Amino acid sequence: MSVLHEYYSRRAAEYEEIYHKPERQQDLATLKELLRRLLHGHDILEIACGTGYWTEAVAPVARSMLATDVSEEVLALAQHKSYPPDRVRFEIMDAYRPGQAAGEFTAALAAFWWSHVPHQKIQGFLRVLHGRLGEGATVVLVDNRYVDGHSTPISERDERGNTYQTRRLKDGSSFRVLKNFPSPAELAATLRTCSHGLSICELEYYWCASYQVVNNPGSPE
Numbered sequence: 001m002s003v004l005h006e007y008y009s010r011r012a013a014e015y016e017e018i019y020h021k022p023e024r025q026q027d028l029a030t031l032k033e034l035l036r037r038l039l040h041g042h043d044i045l046e047i048a049c050g051t052g053y054w055t056e057a058v059a060p061v062a063r064s065m066l067a068t069d070v071s072e073e074v075l076a077l078a079q080h081k082s083y084p085p086d087r088v089r090f091e092i093m094d095a096y097r098p099g100q101a102a103g104e105f106t107a108a109l110a111a112f113w114w115s116h117v118p119h120q121k122i123q124g125f126l127r128v129l130h131g132r133l134g135e136g137a138t139v140v141l142v143d144n145r146y147v148d149g150h151s152t153p154i155s156e157r158d159e160r161g162n163t164y165q166t167r168r169l170k171d172g173s174s175f176r177v178l179k180n181f182p183s184p185a186e187l188a189a190t191l192r193t194c195s196h197g198l199s200i201c202e203l204e205y206y207w208c209a210s211y212q213v214v215n216n217p218g219s220p221e
């Protein structure tokens, strides 16, 4: 089990406290509206769905959703939220192995997952995700911006430029968690050859990127 898997499994019951911070409510409302607009009518593969906070927000406008995560503990909580009948399925799935997901998808959603992918693994993650989705599929990514005084301070930076935070849980345990904060320019550079129509929206606490998958850059039209 990876550190990230263990950390989020043990944090499951207290995870959604981050969504109760009063100063973030305006941004969260804006994000929900944006995600519902971008993903309306889609068959969605959700990567690392956690406790289902965004699954519940998007499901009412989706055609179907397969919400996946590596942690049984978070999925157990996600399954108890309220969804339109017969629209949402849940499966254990490693985000780096989306081939495991059964079904056809026209879109993917990954909320607060990109920041946990090491720089050296991001192209591999995108390649298998995009291959699983297919040409022209919509991808929506949401994640944190680093905000001084609000974000957990960065405690360390490795030789590849990945940043780390020390996260503490209520039981007193502490974890060294990889958490990257890409700038819009870094996001655009990473997605340059595998996306079309990239749009990046920056709020005070969060960013949201959306685009269409390009699997064969440079191939004749």
Ligand SMILES: C[S@@+](CC[C@H](N)C(=O)[O-])C[C@H]1O[C@@H](n2cnc3c(N)ncnc32)[C@H](O)[C@@H]1O
Binding pocket: 002, 004, 005, 008, 009, 047, 048, 049, 050, 051, 052, 053, 054, 068, 069, 070, 071, 074, 093, 094, 095, 096, 110, 111, 112, 113, 116
């Ligand atoms: C920051 S949480 C995001 C949860 C949810 N998307 C949200 O925005 O509320 C990161 C999630 O990644 C999951 N995770 C960690 N490693 C994973 C992996 N290899 N594959 C899939 N999910 C993973 C954790 O269990 C956790 O639920």
